[in-house]
Amino acid sequence: MKTHLKILVLLIFTFTQGMLAQVQFESSVSRNEVPLNENVRVDFTMNSEGDNFKAPTFEGFKVVGGPNQSVSYAWTNGKKSFSKTYSFFLAPTRKGTLTIGSASIQVEDQTYNTKPISVTIVDAVKREDPRTRLNHSQEQVLNGIHLVAEISNTTPYQNEPITIFYKVYVERGSNLTNWNGTSIPKYNKFWVNSIEIKELKVESGTYNGKEAQFITFKKDILMPLEVGNIELEPLVLDIQAEVPTGRRDFFGFPEMGYITKTYTTGKRTVKVKPLPEEGKPDNFSGAVGTFDFKVTPSGDTSANALESLNFKVEVKGQGNMNLFSLPKLIASDKLEVFDPEYSETVKAGNNGLQGSKTDSYTIIPQYKGEYYIDPISFNYFDIKSKSYKTISTDSIRINVINGPDLPTQEETIKESQNSNTEVFQSLKTNLNAKKKDTQNYWNSTLFYILTSIPFLLMPFAVVLINSKRRKNSDFEGLRLKHNNRLAKKYLSEAKKNIRNKELFYDALERCLHNFLKAKLNIETSEMSNDNIKELLTENHISEDLTNDYLQLKNACEYARYTPTAQANMNNDYNNAIEIIAQLEKQFK
Amino acid sequence: MNKFIFILVLFTSTIWAKEVDSAEKFKKANTLYEQKQYSEALKEYESLEREGVQSDNLYYNMGNTYYKLHEVGSAIYYYEKALLINPELKEASVNLKFAQKSLEGKITKIQKLESKDIIYQSFNFLSFNQWAKVATIFAFLSLALFILYYLSTQSLLKRISFASIFVCVAAMLISSYAAYSTKDYEDTYNPAIVLEDNAVFKDEAKNSAKTIMELKEGTKVYILEEKALWFKVKLENQEIGWLLKTSLRPLK
Structure with missing residues (x-):
């Protein structure tokens, strides 16, 4: 029994050893300490043909090359050796100890994983590569390219729309051929409306007093939602510029080459001011900009009962058009007012959003008479005058010509206001105290007795009169x-x-x-x-x-x-x- | 015997003295008011009120004092109370409007005349006691007409008096009804003033019930019924809901 067990253990051992020896899948890096501005090569090597190679995600690195495959077969002393390598070139993106995760491969239904490898990223080293060193004229070309974020107003009020333009200025003598966005800012504390630029146009202007051509390639309308200093993330672009190589071609013209450089707009700060408290209406709509407000009947204001009347409540102008709602139309409760139909035509322009918002109301009067739509007011903060403005409409009269009369006697009583001639009345000097009249005649016993006595007396009166007549009798x-x-x-x-x-x-x-x-x-x-x-x-x-x-x-x-x-x-x-x-x- | 007379004299003199006392106190309070010592004046007025003096002018002056103390809710309460006793007190209605002007979130008044309101308004020119007296007078009048009818021999006179009896009996019944309905209406007319700011006007008589709205101090309500800690009230816009008893004070 014991010997059997020993044999079994031995058998299992040798088999597994053999299997392990069969497939090897390993990873290795070219070096373990990498400066931030240099690359590292990572190899995943296997000694057997496999499927479904899965590379790790390379967190903290940017893949600059690869995967490259290399395969080698060798016959040595009649023994076949095989190796296949996947190589990646990685550029680290941050300092510290980064871990390259494990890659996986499938060989004959078995999945093999590599061990993760740690790589330490150290500070960038200054490196003067003679091949990549720029000469003076090349630097001049690159310095003639500027990436700029222009903000229309860096001290806006809360909710005031501002526009941010991203432009590339190219001075004379510089040329750019291509760009690639590496970091596009997200605006966290803003309501954003991006303006799509359909066609890039080259315009001329000046940059720092020098004549330059520029391209606006991104335009956003921002509405700050919070008050305070808000930092805008920079926009980072890799720009490929055409530079002279210093060599000359066969005809003697300077040969041009391409060079890529990373440009950034730098951080910009927007100082958002709160809207002034002074004169702020209680029911402030939140609208900031310049607006016009109208309530217009579309068609007639007189109709028969059960015929529909249409009214439009419209705000037109420019500002934060999408951040406020339209005031509600309130009419007499004898009129049936249906929920409005909303429509808007809002376009993004250079001064924020502009256009109009409209609520179309349908009113169906039920009863004959004259009714009024209450005056509606719309308030907004006027950017130009930096003050709150309120536009009020007049009340609109609706005349219902034919129809049933109002069925109830309910009526709203207009509160009488003190006229100007009335003044606060002074004290009364005499105390004309009144006795509480606790004695009620109504419902008292006395009332019932006194009121019923005459009726009780009626039969007595009859008897009395008759007997008296008989007595004095005129017998005759x-x-x-x-x-x-x-x-x-x-x-x-x-x-x-x-x-x-x-x-x-x-x-x-x-x-x-x-x-x-x-x-x-x-x-x-x-x-x-x-x-x-x-x-x-x-x-x-x-x-x-x-x-x-x-x-x-x-x-x-x-x-x-x-x-x-x-x-x-x-x-x-x-x-x-x-x-x-x-x-x-x-x-x- | 002497003792008895003495007590009697003492008793009557206290009654008499009390009236003089009240007038004196009133005068004193008014002087305090003129000197702008409003809270002292108010104390005097309040002691008069506690003594059970019922006077429209007292309530009116209290309203003025509260107004000067910027307690608009209480001012409205006393103006309304003065007007309840004497609806013709013009000064009170003028100052009430002043007080109401400083009140925010006023409720639009909606008048809804039910049949009982119409009946009350048409009978209101006499008080219910007067109506009861009218009923008694008509009862005696019908007795007199009955005797006249029985005694008269002329057929025209007989006919007239006979018809008049019915008219008188009908008039008696109508005035009794008028007395009844006027009294009934006045008993159910129970206005109150909200004296707590932002009093919650609830859907049901429960703390957990839905709040319909918050009532401002000085809002006039009409009490419809009572339930534990709550009053069922009707607002001037005819809305009905519940208010905690502590948040309002009845005018009656």
């Missing part, structure tokens, strides 16, 4: 009343027929008869005028009344057979009542 009156009622009862039939003459008189006569029959207990057959007269006299009826009775009775008979006027019928009826009542009275 009562009797008369009674008799009248009796007569009326008898005459009810006659009354029914008051429209028909014959029937009326027939009924009336029968009534007179019936009355007497009831009173005197006689039969109709005994009803002769003489007989009646005799009986009435017997009953102590006055002679006048007897005559009246008989006269009426005769009149009835007479009327039944002859035409008489209608008026007599009412007359006779009333007469009959009177007579019966009188008779009744005298019978008792």
Whole structure:
């Protein structure tokens, strides 16, 4: 058992040794200490053909050459040896100990890595390479090229747009052929709007009093967002210039060569001033520049209800156009105001952004009447006069001609303001203290009693009046009343027929008869005028009344057979009542 | 017995003395005011107020004193209080406008007349007690007309008096209703003044509720109901919300 294990360990050992011996992948550097301005070569060597070579990222270095491949085969004593090398030339970018990471390669599905190598970068050494040393005329050429950042205003207000131009000045006698940006500034504390330069133009101007040609190759509009001294990063360019080599060609003309030199604009500082506090409006919009503000109706300001009206709120001018918002349009709440449609035409120009911003509002009135759009004001900081300015519009009247009336009685009350003649009133001198009136008559018991008493008294009043009447009685009156009622009862039939003459008189006569029959207990057959007269006299009826009775009775008979006027019928009826009542009275 | 009379005399004299005392105090406070010793004047006025003196002129003078002390909220409170007792006090309304002018963020007044407001305005020419008295008078008048109706024998007179009874009864009912509605309206009319600057006007009666807006000192509100630490109030622009009780002071 033990021996088996030993053999196994040995086997594994020899195999792995063999595999390790098979593939070697190593890295090496030409030197471990490198001055900053010199290059270092790094080699990645392998002894077997591999795929997927991956170079490290070379942090802290700039690859100036490579990768170069070299392959060598050698047969020595019948033994093949192979080696393949990838080489890179690196220029360090900073001082200190830099590490070259590991490269990787794949050989037969196995990945091999190199070990990282440390390289110490030391200070640049001054080096006079006779080949690269510039002669006087070459230096002159290079000194005639200037890279400049021109800032339109180095002391702007916060939010005030400034323009930065990057220009290359080329003095006479110098020529440049190409450039390559190595460091392009980012503006951290600015709102940036880059202006695209479509075509590079060569313009002439002066640089430090010398005549020069220049090219503007970058233009940015900056709006400082913070207050204080803000440093702008430099722009660094590698510029290739055409310089004389000092040699002459076959024809005797000076031969020209190219040389690349790094130029920088240097750091620039912008001193940003805060906007003055003095006169700053409470609702300052943040706009800085010169602007014009307008609210215009597009079309008519009168319409029918449910028809749309359009209004434009527009700011035009130049300044930080994109850094403020338009004031809102506020109209009477009886009008339906829809969210505005925003549009802008803003272009970057030499003085910042210019153009216009527009909010288009659609208003649909609901009810008939006159409404107003509140005055709108827009404020901005005017760069020219260095002061705040406010543009206010007038209120706009909207006339809704036709439509339903407002349904509520809600109304806004205009606060009355003190007129100029009114002054603060002085003290009052007399203390006219008022007693608290705690005693309420309303809802008190007294109120309920006093108010209900008259109604409770009404039945008592009725009872009282009646009993009093009975007591003092004009008895006569009562009797008369009674008799009248009796007569009326008898005459009810006659009354029914008051429209028909014959029937009326027939009924009336029968009534007179019936009355007497009831009173005197006689039969109709005994009803002769003489007989009646005799009986009435017997009953102590006055002679006048007897005559009246008989006269009426005769009149009835007479009327039944002859035409008489209608008026007599009412007359006779009333007469009959009177007579019966009188008779009744005298019978008792 | 002697003792009793003595006590009685003492009692009445204190009542009488109290009135004189109040007038004296008022005069003293006014002099302090004229001498521009506003905080001393205010102390005197306040002691008068504590004694329960109810006077439009006292409140008006207190308003002036607060105004001079630059306490605009309290000034508005006392002007409004003076106007509540005596709406015809012109000086108070003039000075109130002065006080309100220095107030920021004023709320636009929106008047919304509900039916009860209209009823109140049409009945307001008499107080509810006067209306109650009118109702009683009409009750007696209807009794008199009833007797007249019963006694009269002339049919025209009878007819007129009979109709008049109904008119009187109707008038009595109407004036009772007027008394009722006027009283009811006055009971529910409960204005108050915000005396805390930036008082939070909440959506609900909770501290965590959404703040609708912040009310400036001196804003007039109308109390609708009460709930624990909160008042439900209506602003002059008809907005309704809740305010902490501590941030306002009712005028009544």
